[in-house]
Amino acid sequence: MDDVQEKIIRVGNSLGLHARPAGKISQEAQRYAATITVHSCEMEADAKSILDLLSLAAPQGTELRLRAHGPDAAQAILSLTRMFEDMFGEDR
Amino acid sequence: MPSRTLYGIPVSAGIAIGRAYCLNKSHFSGTARQTVDDADVPHEKERLNRAFDAALQDLERILNLVPEDLKEHSAIIESHLMMLRDHKFRKRALDHIENTRINAEWALERAVGDLQEVFSAIADEYLRQRMQDVRLVAERILGKLVGGANGLNAITHRAILLAHDLSPADTIELDVNKIMAFATAQGGKTSHAGILARSLQIPAVVGVEGLGDDLAEGNIIILDGFHGRIILEPDEDELARYTDLQAQFEGYQATIMRSCHLPAETIDGYRVQVLANIELFEEVVAVNDNGGEGVGLYRSEYSYLSRDGMPSEEELTEIYMDMASLVAPKKLVIRTLDVGADKLMRMQSATEPNPALGLRAIRYCLKHRDVFRTQLRAILKASVLGNVSIMFPMISGLQELVEVKKFYREVQREMHAEGICFREDMPVGIMVEVPSAVITADFLAREVDFFSIGTNDLIQYSLGIDRTNKDVSYLYQPLHPAIVRSIKWVVDSAHRAGIEVCLCGELAADPFCIPVLMGMQVDSISLGPHAIPGIKRIVRQASMEECSALLKQVMTSQSVARNNKLVREMIFRRFPEELMFYSSLVDE
Numbered sequence: 001m002d003d004v005q006e007k008i009i010r011v012g013n014s015l016g017l018h019a020r021p022a023g024k025i026s027q028e029a030q031r032y033a034a035t036i037t038v039h040s041c042e043m044e045a046d047a048k049s050i051l052d053l054l055s056l057a058a059p060q061g062t063e064l065r066l067r068a069h070g071p072d073a074a075q076a077i078l079s080l081t082r083m084f085e086d087m088f089g090e091d092r
Numbered sequence: 093m094p095s096r097t098l099y100g101i102p103v104s105a106g107i108a109i110g111r112a113y114c115l116n117k118s119h120f121s122g123t124a125r126q127t128v129d130d131a132d133v134p135h136e137k138e139r140l141n142r143a144f145d146a147a148l149q150d151l152e153r154i155l156n157l158v159p160e161d162l163k164e165h166s167a168i169i170e171s172h173l174m175m176l177r178d179h180k181f182r183k184r185a186l187d188h189i190e191n192t193r194i195n196a197e198w199a200l201e202r203a204v205g206d207l208q209e210v211f212s213a214i215a216d217e218y219l220r221q222r223m224q225d226v227r228l229v230a231e232r233i234l235g236k237l238v239g240g241a242n243g244l245n246a247i248t249h250r251a252i253l254l255a256h257d258l259s260p261a262d263t264i265e266l267d268v269n270k271i272m273a274f275a276t277a278q279g280g281k282t283s284h285a286g287i288l289a290r291s292l293q294i295p296a297v298v299g300v301e302g303l304g305d306d307l308a309e310g311n312i313i314i315l316d317g318f319h320g321r322i323i324l325e326p327d328e329d330e331l332a333r334y335t336d337l338q339a340q341f342e343g344y345q346a347t348i349m350r351s352c353h354l355p356a357e358t359i360d361g362y363r364v365q366v367l368a369n370i371e372l373f374e375e376v377v378a379v380n381d382n383g384g385e386g387v388g389l390y391r392s393e394y395s396y397l398s399r400d401g402m403p404s405e406e407e408l409t410e411i412y413m414d415m416a417s418l419v420a421p422k423k424l425v426i427r428t429l430d431v432g433a434d435k436l437m438r439m440q441s442a443t444e445p446n447p448a449l450g451l452r453a454i455r456y457c458l459k460h461r462d463v464f465r466t467q468l469r470a471i472l473k474a475s476v477l478g479n480v481s482i483m484f485p486m487i488s489g490l491q492e493l494v495e496v497k498k499f500y501r502e503v504q505r506e507m508h509a510e511g512i513c514f515r516e517d518m519p520v521g522i523m524v525e526v527p528s529a530v531i532t533a534d535f536l537a538r539e540v541d542f543f544s545i546g547t548n549d550l551i552q553y554s555l556g557i558d559r560t561n562k563d564v565s566y567l568y569q570p571l572h573p574a575i576v577r578s579i580k581w582v583v584d585s586a587h588r589a590g591i592e593v594c595l596c597g598e599l600a601a602d603p604f605c606i607p608v609l610m611g612m613q614v615d616s617i618s619l620g621p622h623a624i625p626g627i628k629r630i631v632r633q634a635s636m637e638e639c640s641a642l643l644k645q646v647m648t649s650q651s652v653a654r655n656n657k658l659v660r661e662m663i664f665r666r667f668p669e670e671l672m673f674y675s676s677l678v679d680e
Contacts, residue, residue: 018219023170051181
């Protein structure tokens with residue numbers, strides 16, 4: 001039940017984690033019951049909060065750690081990872 | 093009581109006399125900070141929750157109102173919505189009520205303050221500026237807290253709008269039937285609000301110092317969009333004078349509109365072609381209505397900036413073909429992609445330390461050949477219709493131009509092999525806006541069919557100043573001897589090579605600079621459609637003889653101040669109305 005999942009990902013899109021991707025992530029994260037956090041160095045952000053994500057100020061190339069804790073943690077990590085890999089539909 | 097005058101930057105011409113209406117008048121500084129009793133905490137939290145929800149509903153409604161052609165606003169409004177929905181932000185504000193027993197307004201202010209602290213530590217300029225969005229969102233919530241009757245919808249009578257700032261969402265809601273004019277405390281010459289005011293043709297002043305909450309709402313005020321003044325509590329003399337000026341301006345506008353379809357020809361028979369700078373398809377109507385003789389600068393960036401990803405060759409071809417046939421038989425000069433610096437595409441890196449000197453315009457296109465090829469093919473395909481020319485921006489020297497032309501020919505060969513029709517002798521021109529291109533203009537002139545001098549960038553690059561930087565903007569002097577000499581040299585080089593030269597940029601729309609440019613015998617000028625009638629009128633009343641004489645004086649002068657004085661004197665003597673109705677880049 002209390003599944004904890006982690007995954008290291010990298011910000012691939014050239015503009016970095018700006019308002020648009022941050023909005024997309026928070027929207028997607030809100031679909032899951034799991035607590036999802038994004039870690040960068042010592043900073044931690046709630047993936048369901050656009051303002052938290054923005055405050056990470058993660059430019060292209062930043063390594064981030066996704067961490068989900070809850071019943072649907074695995075699915076949440078899977079889907080968020082896919083968004084990062086897809087570079088939020090940018091840089092096509 | 094003596095009247096009080098506030099000063100700002102005039103961004104849209106005209107005079108408005110009417111009642112002041114203050115938008116979001118309870119800006120944070122004015123919010124009452126109160127502590128609440130334990131018993132009132134649930135009530136206070138409920139108030140805050142309701143304000144969040146009401147603000148959310150408003151923005152959702154506005155999002156649905158965004159017209160097709162302003163789609164770039166949608167993304168901003170959507171991100172504002174996301175911030176409003178941010179549960180952490182809301183919780184933080186609610187926690188402040190719970191933990192410190194303060195009222196909802198104060199708690200909201202604190203929550204914004206917390207974020208401010210985090211954001212101010214961000215190194216990335218673009219991300220740091222998102223704080224401005226947070227503040228706009230918070231103001232919307234605050235508006236709901238202090239009572240719903242201070243939004244744009246609450247305006248019941250015609251009024252002059254005074255606001256701290258206008259967000260893109262606000263501007264969508266502006267109703268010109270009610271808003272006679274507006275002034276904002278924020279913003280500069282090139283800000284979004286100014287562009288909007290000009291397109292709505294209402295007077296506007298931005299960056300007004302001292303525009304605060306203490307302005308007496310409902311009082312009659314005067315907004316002077318020519319000189320950037322706001323007169324609070326005007327006396328009878330001032331009211332009479334400005335009512336007069338307003339009537340004169342209306343008369344003047346009617347006059348210039350009546351003659352705007354006549355050719356721009358001086359009294360001694362010298363003809364200059366007056367073209368328009370446009371960005372959108374919809375603006376072609378304004379070009380024709382205002383007597384534009386064609387499009388001297390079609391900025392092609394919009395198709396790239398207003399969407400996710402790159403437009404396809406088919407999409408671009410359709411746009412260019414529509415444009416070419418709509419403008420035909422008049423000339424349409426399409427400038428290839430000029431991204432970078434202030435116009436940043438999503439697919440570009442925002443981390444350039446110095447974007448104005450970075451990978452922009454033709455440099456970007458030469459590095460991203462696929463993007464460039466797609467646009468070149470679309471323009472070439474459209475060249476079979478109407479009267480299309482192609483123009484390359486930011487050319488910095490001969491070698492770069494040769495490289496561009498080589499690639500252009502390569503694309504032509506490909507299309508030829510594929511059996512696609514295009515006009516082989518479509519005129520090819522370049523923007524001359526980098527100082528190195530100015531200095532080598534004589535070499536470049538032999539390689540192209542026309543020049544277009546982009547004065548905005550030329551002035552900034554030549555004088556080494558960023559005009560949007562308040563500390564150095566005083567150095568932005570269009571009549572600096574270096575600029576005058578540069579333009580003269582480019583015009584002469586073009587004419588010696590037997591090619592035409594157009595001048596686009598704000599200088600072409602500046603009534604004070606036109607006589608000097610005329611004296612140089614530029615073949616055409618290209619300016620915003622709404623500025624065409626006024627400029628045409630000056631040309632039609634001037635003589636080449638006096639313009640040449642003025643230029644001679646300016647060319648031998650060593651000082652900006654003297655040049656400014658010379659052109660002012662001429663305008664004062666010959667076109668007193670222009671002195672009254674226009675602001676100029678030229679200092680007083």
